[in-house]
Amino acid sequence: MIVPSMCAGHPQPMNQAISNEPTANESPSSEPPSNEPISSESISNEPVVRLEQVRFAYGEREILRGVDFAVHRGQLVAIMGGSGSGKTTLLRLIGGQLHANAGKVTVAGQDLGALSTSALYALRRRMGMLFQFGALFTDMSVFDNVAFPLREHTDLPFELIRDLVLMKLHAVGLRGAAALMPSELSGGMARRVALARAVALDPLLVLYDEPFAGLDPISLGVTGQLIRQLNDALGAASIMVTHDVRVSLELVDYVYFVSDGVIVARGTPEEIRASDDPFVHQFVHAEAHGPVPFHYPAPPLASLLDEVAA
Numbered sequence: 248m249i250v251p252s253m254c255a256g257h258p259q260p261m262n263q264a265i266s267n268e269p270t271a272n273e274s275p276s277s278e279p280p281s282n283e284p285i286s287s288e289s290i291s292n293e294p295v296v297r298l299e300q301v302r303f304a305y306g307e308r309e310i311l312r313g314v315d316f317a318v319h320r321g322q323l324v325a326i327m328g329g330s331g332s333g334k335t336t337l338l339r340l341i342g343g344q345l346h347a348n349a350g351k352v353t354v355a356g357q358d359l360g361a362l363s364t365s366a367l368y369a370l371r372r373r374m375g376m377l378f379q380f381g382a383l384f385t386d387m388s389v390f391d392n393v394a395f396p397l398r399e400h401t402d403l404p405f406e407l408i409r410d411l412v413l414m415k416l417h418a419v420g421l422r423g424a425a426a427l428m429p430s431e432l433s434g435g436m437a438r439r440v441a442l443a444r445a446v447a448l449d450p451l452l453v454l455y456d457e458p459f460a461g462l463d464p465i466s467l468g469v470t471g472q473l474i475r476q477l478n479d480a481l482g483a484a485s486i487m488v489t490h491d492v493r494v495s496l497e498l499v500d501y502v503y504f505v506s507d508g509v510i511v512a513r514g515t516p517e518e519i520r521a522s523d524d525p526f527v528h529q530f531v532h533a534e535a536h537g538p539v540p541f542h543y544p545a546p547p548l549a550s551l552l553d554e555v556a557a
C-alpha cells in the first residue's frame with residue numbers, strides 16, 4: 248500500500264485517500280517487491296513512522312485490529328476517533344511504551360519489536376512526547392522544566408543548556424517567563440511550556456495526545472499554530488491525537504480516523520471536507536447520530552429487564 252515514490256506529500260495514493268475499508272483488507276499488491284534495489288530516493292522517502300498490520304490487546308480485550316499507516320518527515324498528521332477507540336494506545340505503541348501483539352511498528356527505520364531496551368531508550372531520545380494531561384513538574388521553574396530532558400539525556404555544559412532552553416522558550420513566546428513557577432502560568436502558557444519541553448531535544452518525531460484539551464479558543468489556536476511551526480522548524484514529523492476537527496483541518500497535512508480498532512477513513516483536509524463518508528461526515532459536522540455508536544457494547548436491554556423482573 249505504501250509506495251515510497253508516491254509518498255512525497257501524502258502517505259496514500261490520492262485516489263484511495265478516503266476509504267471505508269479496513270486497511271487489513273487492502274491488497275498488498277502495490278507494495279514494492281522486497282528484493283527491489285533501494286534507491287536513494289526511496290531512502291529519503293522512508294517514513295519516520297510506519298505501522299503495518301498492527302494488532303494490540305489489553306489482556307483479552309483487542310483494541311487495535313490491523314492498523315496500517317505512515318507518517319513522513321515534515322508531515323503533521325491528526326488521528327481522530329471516538330473516546331476509547333484506541334488513539335492513546337496507538338501513540339504508546341509508536342512511543343514504544345506498549346508492544347504490538349502482531350504486525351510491525353517502525354520508527355526512523357527501526358523495528359520497535361526487535362530493539363533492545365537500550366536501543367529503544369536511545370530512539371526515544373529522538374521522540375518528543377506531550378501526553379494526555381501531560382503536566383509540568385510543579386516544583387520546578389519554567390526554565391528547569393524545559394531543561395529537564397536536556398539534563399537527563401545529554402552532558403551539555405550549563406551555558407549551552409541555558410541557550411537551548413531560552414531558544415525553545417523564545418520559540419513558544421515565553422522566554423520572559425523562564426523564572427516563573429507553573430502555578431504562576433495560565434493554562435495556555437503551561438501548555439506552551441510543555442510544547443517547549445517536548446521539543447527540547449530537537450526530536451525527529453513529536454507525539455501529541457490531545458494537546459488542546461482544556462484550552463480556551465485563543466490558546467487553542469496559538470497552540471495549534473505552534474505545533475505546526477515547531478514541526479516545520481525542526482523538519483520533524485508530528486502526530487497529534489485530537490478531537491478538534493476545525494483546528495486540525497486548518498493545520499495538518501493528513502488525517503486518519505480510527506474506529507473499532509481499524510483506520511476507517513483517511514485523507515488530506517480537502518478530501519476530508521469533501522468526503523461523503525458517513526463516519527467522516529459525522530465527525531466533521533459534530534453530529535450526534537451516525538456510525539459512531541452512542542452505546543458502549545452491552546447485552547440487549549430486553550434481556551436485562553427480564554433479569555430485573557425475574
Ligand SMILES: Nc1ncnc2c1ncn2[C@@H]1O[C@H](COP(=O)(O)OP(=O)(O)O)[C@@H](O)[C@H]1O
Pocket residue numbers: 305310328329330331332333334335336337
Ligand atoms: N492500561 C489499560 N488496561 C486495560 N484497558 C485499557 C488500558 N488503557 C486503555 N484501556 C482501554 O482501551 C481502550 C482504548 O483506550 P485509549 O487508547 O486510551 O482510547 P482513546 O485514547 O482513543 O480514548 C479503552 O476502552 C480503554 O478503556
Ligand SMILES: [Mg+2]
Pocket residue numbers: 334335336379456
Ligand atoms: Mg486518549
